[in-house]
Amino acid sequence: MLDAIKDVVRKSSIHVCIVNCGGCNGCDVELVALLSPRYDLEQYGIYVHNNPREADVLLLTGAVTEQWIENLRRIYTKAPEPKIVVAVGNCPQSGDVFNQEGGKVHAPASDFIPVDAEIPGCPPRPSEILEAILTVAPGAIASKGRNQK
Amino acid sequence: MILPIGPIHPGLKEPLRLKLETEGEKVVKAEIDYGYVHRGIEKIMEGKTWQKGIFLAERVCGICSYEHTQTFAETIEKISDVDVPLRAHFLRVLTNELDRIQSHLLANSTFFKTLDHETLFMQSLDLREPIMDSIELLTGNRVNMGWNVVGGVKMDADDSHFKPILKNLDIVEERLQRYTELFAEGPLIALRSKNVGKMTKEEAIRGRAVGPIGRASGIKHDLRNDHHVYKDYFDFNVIWRKEGDNYARTMNRLDEIPECISLIRQAIENMPKGEVRIKADIKSGYAEWRNEAPRGEVAYMAETNGNLIKHISIRTPSIMNIDSCAKYMLKDVPTVTDAIATYASADPCIACAERVSIVDEKGNSTVKNFYEVV
Numbered sequence: 380m381l382d383a384i385k386d387v388v389r390k391s392s393i394h395v396c397i398v399n400c401g402g403c404n405g406c407d408v409e410l411v412a413l414l415s416p417r418y419d420l421e422q423y424g425i426y427v428h429n430n431p432r433e434a435d436v437l438l439l440t441g442a443v444t445e446q447w448i449e450n451l452r453r454i455y456t457k458a459p460e461p462k463i464v465v466a467v468g469n470c471p472q473s474g475d476v477f478n479q480e481g482g483k484v485h486a487p488a489s490d491f492i493p494v495d496a497e498i499p500g501c502p503p504r505p506s507e508i509l510e511a512i513l514t515v516a517p518g519a520i521a522s523k524g525r526n527q528k
Numbered sequence: 529m530i531l532p533i534g535p536i537h538p539g540l541k542e543p544l545r546l547k548l549e550t551e552g553e554k555v556v557k558a559e560i561d562y563g564y565v566h567r568g569i570e571k572i573m574e575g576k577t578w579q580k581g582i583f584l585a586e587r588v589c590g591i592c593s594y595e596h597t598q599t600f601a602e603t604i605e606k607i608s609d610v611d612v613p614l615r616a617h618f619l620r621v622l623t624n625e626l627d628r629i630q631s632h633l634l635a636n637s638t639f640f641k642t643l644d645h646e647t648l649f650m651q652s653l654d655l656r657e658p659i660m661d662s663i664e665l666l667t668g669n670r671v672n673m674g675w676n677v678v679g680g681v682k683m684d685a686d687d688s689h690f691k692p693i694l695k696n697l698d699i700v701e702e703r704l705q706r707y708t709e710l711f712a713e714g715p716l717i718a719l720r721s722k723n724v725g726k727m728t729k730e731e732a733i734r735g736r737a738v739g740p741i742g743r744a745s746g747i748k749h750d751l752r753n754d755h756h757v758y759k760d761y762f763d764f765n766v767i768w769r770k771e772g773d774n775y776a777r778t779m780n781r782l783d784e785i786p787e788c789i790s791l792i793r794q795a796i797e798n799m800p801k802g803e804v805r806i807k808a809d810i811k812s813g814y815a816e817w818r819n820e821a822p823r824g825e826v827a828y829m830a831e832t833n834g835n836l837i838k839h840i841s842i843r844t845p846s847i848m849n850i851d852s853c854a855k856y857m858l859k860d861v862p863t864v865t866d867a868i869a870t871y872a873s874a875d876p877c878i879a880c881a882e883r884v885s886i887v888d889e890k891g892n893s894t895v896k897n898f899y900e901v902v
Contacts, residue, residue, distance in 0.1 A: 398536060399543050401565040404879035405590025405671040407541060411634065412660070415653035429538040446564045447543075454536060476584055481571035502590070502671050 389435065389461075390517035391424040396434035396458070400451055401484060402441025405502040406468040410438065413505045423513055431457045436516050438508075439494070442470040442477045442484035448491060455492040463495040463516060464488075468502050475501060531864065535564050539642060539868040542878040544850075548858070548867055555867045558858035560850060566882040570840055577835045578604050578678055578810060585828075586672050588842060589880040591634065594627040595821035596842075597676040603828040604678045605808070606815040613803045616680035617757045622795040623666060623675055625788040626693075629700070630659045631822035632740075632781040632788075635875040639778050642869040643720050648711060655703055658696040665689055680805030690796045697789050708782045721775040725857040725870030728772055735852025738845045739824025741874055744780040745772035751820035761798065764791055774873040781875075810835055821845060823875055844880035 399407055413420045414427065428434060431454045443451060455464070466488055469475040474486030488494055496515040498507055529550055535543035545561035569588055573581050585600035586593045598620055605612060637652035660670050666689050667673040675681055711717055727737070732745035742749065743766070750766040752758045767783045769776040814831045824845025831838040853874035861867045 396536065397541075399541075399565065401543075401567055402879065403587040403590040403593070403672075404542065404877065405587070405593065408590050408634065408671055411541070411638075412653065412656070414650075415657060416650055417654065417657045429536065429540075431536055441565065442567065444565055444567060446566070450535065450564075476587055477567045477569070477572065479572050481568055481574065483566060483568040483571075504670065 393423075393425045393435050393512070393516050394428045394433050395425055395436045395438055395512070396429055396431045396454075397427065397438045397440065398431070398451070398454055400439060400441045400447035400471070400488065401444030402468065402470045406440035406470070409502045409505050409508065410440070410467070413509060418505050418509055420509065423509070425512060425516075432459070434458045435462060436512060437462065437464045438512075439464060439466045439471045439488050440468055442474040442482075442486040443488050443491060445483055445485070448485060451488070451491050464492060465511060465515060466494045466497045467508055469499055470501075472497050472499065533868070539872075541638060542876070544876070544878050546854075546867075546871065548864065550864065553863045555858055555861040555864060558854045558867070560854045562878070562882060564882075565879055570842060573837050573840050576837055578832065578837060581837050581840070582676065582678070583674075585842075586674065589844065589846075589877055590671055591631050591877055592627065592821045592823060592826075592880070593672050594623055594675065595819055595826055597673075598624060599817055599819045599821075599826050599828045600830075601676045601678045602819070603815050603817040603830045604810065604832065606817055607813040607830065607832055608809060608811040610679050610806070610808045612680055613806060614800045615684075615802045616804045618761075618795050618799050619681045619685060619804060620676065621757060621762065622685075622693075622792055623663070623673070623681075625791045625795070626659055626663050626666070628822045629785050629788045630656050630663065632785055633659070635822075636778055636781055638875075639774070639869065639872045642865075642872040643717065645714075645717065648707060651703075651707055655700055655707070658699055662693045662696045665692055677805060678810070679808035680803070682805070684804045690799075694793070694796060697792060701786065701789055704782070704785055708779075711782065712779065718775065720866070720869065721773065721778065721873075722771075723773050724866050725774045725853075725861055725873060726772050727852065727856045729770075731856040732772065732852060735855055736848040737824075737852040738848055739820070739822070739875075740767075740780045740784065741777055741849045741852070742824065743768040744776040746770050751818055751825050755819065762791055762794055774870055777873045777875075823849060823877060823880070844877075846875075846877045846881040849874050850876050850878075850881060 471488035474484050477484045478486050498511045531548045533546040534540050543564035547559040548555050549557040569584055573584050582600050585596045588596045633652045633656040637649050640648040664670050667675040727745045729746040732742050748768045764787050769780050812833050816829045818827045827843040830840045857870050
C-alpha cells in the first residue's frame with residue numbers, strides 16, 4: 380500500500396542532484412538555465428536539491444577525473460533507492476576532447492556506476508535535458524521501486 | 529571547529545572543498561581544496577595542431593568559453609604575424625561583450641540564490657535568455673560557440689543578425705535598470721550584503737585579485753583598455769568601486785552590463801565592410817597574449833613548432849580570485865550562511881582554475897613545464 384502511494388508520488392516529485400565529476404562547466408551552465416522561467420524545471424515537479432542523500436536522479440556531467448573515481452561510487456551509494464543516473468553531455472559517455480593522450484580522465488562514467496540514460500551534445504540544449512529527465516525518470520523510478528521488494 | 533563544505537553541497541555549483549574554521553557562527557579562517565576537475569588540458573594540447581588546440585581551449589571553461597578561444601587565436605596570430613581583418617575584430621568584440629553580459633548575469637543570479645532572494649535569481653536568469661538567444665543567432669550555439677578561428681571568425685553576419693540582437697538589447701537594458709534599482713535599494717539585501725566579506729585594496733593587490741572582484745576593491749584595471757581594437761575604435765568606462773564587500777562586487781558586475789551593451793551598439797553601428805577571415809600562415813615561435821575575460825585577466829603563453837603546439841600554459845583569473853576570497857574575504861564573516869554568499873560573490877569558476885603552475889618565490893621565475901619537474 381505504502382509503496383503504491385510512493386510510486387504515484389515519485390512520478391510527480393523528482394529530486395535532482397547535479398554531480399560535476401570534472402567537465403568544462405558548460406553542461407552545468409545549461410542545467411542552471413533550466414531553472415530559469417523560460418524552461419521552468421519546477422513546474423514539472425523536478426527540484427534541484429544538490430544533496431545526494433535526498434536525490435532520486437543523479438545528473439552526471441563531466442569526464443570522470445582521478446579524484447572522482449572513488450567519490451563517484453561513494454555518492455552513488457549515498458543516494459537512496461530507487462535512483463537513476465542520467466549522463467548529461469558527451470563527457471560522461473566518451474570523455475569528449477579530454478579523452479586523449481595526456482588527459483587525466485577515466486571516461487566513460489558507466490565503468491564506475493550504472494548509467495540509465497545518456498544525453499549526447501556538447502553541451503545539450505536545456506530542452507533536451509528536460510525532455511530526457513521527464514522521459515526516463517518517473518517511469519524508471521517507479522519500476523525500480525517495485526523491483527526492489 | 530572546522531566545517532567542511534563540498535565537494536557536492538546544495539550551496540555550491542561546482543566541486544570544491546571549502547574548509548571553514550568557525551567560532552560559534554563566526555567564520556575566522558577558510559581553506560580551499562582544489563583538484564576535483566583537473567583534466568590536463570595543457571598536456572593534451574602539446575603536440576596537437578593549432579586547429580585542434582582551439583577546441584581544447586574552448587573547453588577550459590564553459591562559462592567564459594568565448595574569451596579562451598579568442599585569446600588562443602590571438603596568441604597564434606601574434607606568433608605568425610597574421611593581420612586579422614577589421615570586420616573580424618569587430619565581430620569578436622560583439623560576441624565577447626554578449627558573452628560577458630551572460631556571464632555577469634549568471635554570476636549575479638548565483639549570488640542572489642545564496643542570499644535566498646528567489647525573485648532576483650529568477651529575474652536575472654530570465655534576463656539572460658534573450659542574450660543567449662542573441663549568441664545562438666549569431667554563432668549557432670549557446671555555450672561552446674566555435675566562433676573564433678586563427679585568422680578571423682568562422683561566419684559573416686549581416687543585418688538579419690544585428691537587428692534582432694539590438695532588439696534584445698533594448699529589452700535587456702530596460703529590465704536591467706529595474707533590477708539594478710531593486711538590488712541597490714532593497715533594505716534586506718543591503719543588510720545581507722553590505723559590509724560582508726570585505727577586502728581592502730591592499731589585500732586585493734596582495735591576493736592578486738583581478739576582474740570585477742579586484743575592481744570592486746578599488747583596483748582600477750581593465751585589460752580591455754590595453755587591447756588594440758578596444759583602444760583604437762571603442763569608447764567605454766572602466767567601472768570600479770571602493771567598498772570591496774559583497775554588495776560592491778555584485779553592483780560592479782551589474783554596472784558593467786550597460787557598458788557592454790553600449791560597446792555592442794558601437795560595434796554594430798561602426799561595423800566595417802570586408803572579409804571576416806584570412807588564410808593564416810603559421811610560423812614557429814613564442815608569444816604571450818592577455819585578454820579581459822568576464823572574471824578578469826586570461827593569459828596564454830604558447831610556443832609553436834610549425835603547425836604543432838610545442839608548449840602552452842594558460843593562466844585564468846579564477847584561481848587568484850578564489851584564493852583571495854579564501855584568504856581575505858572569508859576571514860571575518862559573521863555567519864556561515866554569509867560565508868557561502870561571500871564565496872558566491874567572488875564568482876568562482878572551478879573548471880578554469882584547475883591548472884598547475886609552480887612559482888619560484890625567491891627567483892620569481894615560473895617553471896615552464898610542470899610535468900618535467902614531476
